[in-house]
Amino acid sequence: MRNNRRLLGWLDERTGLKKIWETLFARKIPESKGSVAWFYTLGSACLFVFVVQVITGVLLAMNYVPSPDHAYDSVRFIDKQVFLGHFLRGLHKWGATFMVVVVLLHMLRVYFMGAYKYPREVTWMMGVVILLLVMAFSFTGYLLPWDQKAYWATAVGANIAGQTPVVGSHVAKILKGGEEMGVATLTRFYALHVLVLPILTALLVGIHLFLVVWHGISEPPEKTNRQIESN
Amino acid sequence: MDGSSDNTTRFSRRHFLSWIITTVGAVIAAVLGSTAIGYFISPAFQRKEENWVDLGPIGTFPKGNPTKVEFVQRMRDAWVTTERRSSAWVLTSDGENYIVFDPRCTHLGCPYHWDEEKKQFLCPCHTAVFDVGGGVVSGPPPRPLDRYQNKIVDDRLYVFPKPTQVKT
């Protein structure tokens, strides 16, 4: 115990650890009760699911090959042969669904509490970009198992992009990496899914959380006189 | 315990909450962590399936002198079927009983060769010498040449290309 203290003291002198800890975890948050208090946990829930996705995703990548002749077999290998592979893949798949749900719920709580207002506009804007990134994760990840559902869902997705006026056909072509879906589609979706999107998301979540700590979390909106009277 | 809202009691609300968070967090970390570790190390413990490989009709192997035989081995490696070029040294004195040697030196795995004049196997890497039966004559190898199981079916020689050690 005493040695622990000494070690912590030593680290603190050199890193300011204590101050950092206090700023992050011992900061003041609004007092709230009941369901309102629970709504404040949604942001942390987003962060938790994101971390789970990163861990399970890295492990899946160890046995996955983004090429049309191996993608499906490697996913089957994970499902059928790797120890706990089915469970891990399940976590990543359900996590992906939860991610969208939880991020949307978090956004709704911020919206209905008016927490996006001055001075938190940039926090909100970062959030909007993060939401788009989460959608991009879903779209690119869905293709990777390279089964019938994955293939046709992406074909439809690319066609939807193709409906955009003027630039549509070009966007669809760029998405697919050519006229037709194939090898290039799978590799670029993979690169986006495991390299580009995670790095961007981690960066934006970092900025988002910095701003949350910087501004402090907003109070729940006050009830107006009329609401109080009608209660 | 009276005054449960009092934060100075021994087990305060604050204590309770941080205890809950730590415990639940630890359980989640343990489940996720052990899954991750199990998943990560499991390929190391997976058995590779090897198959019997047909080396050809037994009449083709000269008697007395070891012959190097090249073959192609098809095997399942994770999610792909690979073809691996491989070889073995086949030795027979009567055309009926065979010994098949793994082609790698038992020291550090260099491919050795048969010296026709000396009637010995020589390893170029650290000058090991083995006799015709695979026994160590000189050099650093810790044990005789490893062997492959073999069998004869319909006058063809089959080997199971998984090295088995021979005790000295």
Ligand code: HEM
């Ligand atoms: C991976 C996705 C996200 C993570 C990890 C995340 C994390 C957080 C956390 C931990 C908080 C602290 C307060 C709370 O939890 O309610 C927060 C606040 C906030 N978030 Fe997010 N968030 C994400 C997505 C979004 C999205 C999509 C939006 C809106 C478009 C958004 C807008 C905001 C705003 C405006 C606040 C400040 C609220 C206040 O101060 O009361 N966030 N975020």
Ligand code: FES
């Ligand atoms: S590897 Fe053959 S002697 Fe060292």
